[in-house]
Amino acid sequence: MKQPFEVAEAVDARLAARLAQLRAERGWSLGELAERSGVSRSTLSRAERAEISPTAALLNRLCHVYGRTMSRLLSEVEDEPVPLLRAAEQPVWEDRDSGFVRRSVSPPHPGLRGELVEGRLAPGADIAYDRPPVPGLEQHIWVLAGALDVTVREAAHRLDAGDCLRMRVWGPTRFRCAGDTEARYVLAVVLP
Template identity: 40%
Template structure:
């Protein structure tokens, strides 16, 4: 891992603890709400373990915010220009999915996040991880099968998909090469 990733993992761990404590929840309460073991949450908050994308989706859903919002609260820096080398990146320790926050902190109502999904990946996300957000998926490279509830969207480079009402979903790259896509997220006040 690089220094930016190490720093972001530490900030994500701290942010999870802040979100939990700001709600007055114990570790057990968060574990119950997220369907995750208390011990795992404790290890993440201490920085002894890095959360997977699926786990971050469950935790953010329990908090009533999107995964993107949870990570953005941990990673955003001041300034209107966010240079490539300073863009926060986070790597899922299980799938090696790479998330890069592209947009700088701003008053604009959107966030841009670039995802590199390795070949052979299948990443489930609960509906709660994006229940409060409006999002688009814009495929840049490779192929992506986005499964939204019972609906499957086979995407090719240049395709752009507006996510429907929140439902459990999966991001599947069943090809032999990585796919890269942008998540364009409309921010709502208070999220």
């Protein structure tokens, strides 16, 4: 049985290959992608060679440029879609720098518009996205445990366990663990 770090390294390698493929499909140089995404050429190059594990913010910028959600991008590096995804088989991705853990709960399917994601933020974790991966993306955030501060553009919302926020994302967003315990939430994502 593979160890968790071996699984993470394998996902990072497939993700790196997919990022390089998306850029090649568009015929863009690293410089062109850097201009479009606001990410340095060297960081993009290292991400495409799996020398670094991309952060959530970096993946969000690339998803914006490529017009896909993070879940869709991550599902593209997984196996063929299945209708049932057991808990033990659900892909988990971690942004080690920010303390964010993301579990893709829904079985991936490129033809469907909705998906469920479980998010966990460690105490003090703070993630800011400068733009949505897909403009007009509909999101529902349902907090299961802990407290979460969510800022959509400039509107701040404090969510406690049981609270649910629905939003359509057009600009910057920020997720911050608001307490001294982990914030755990379900994110329902619906493509426009």
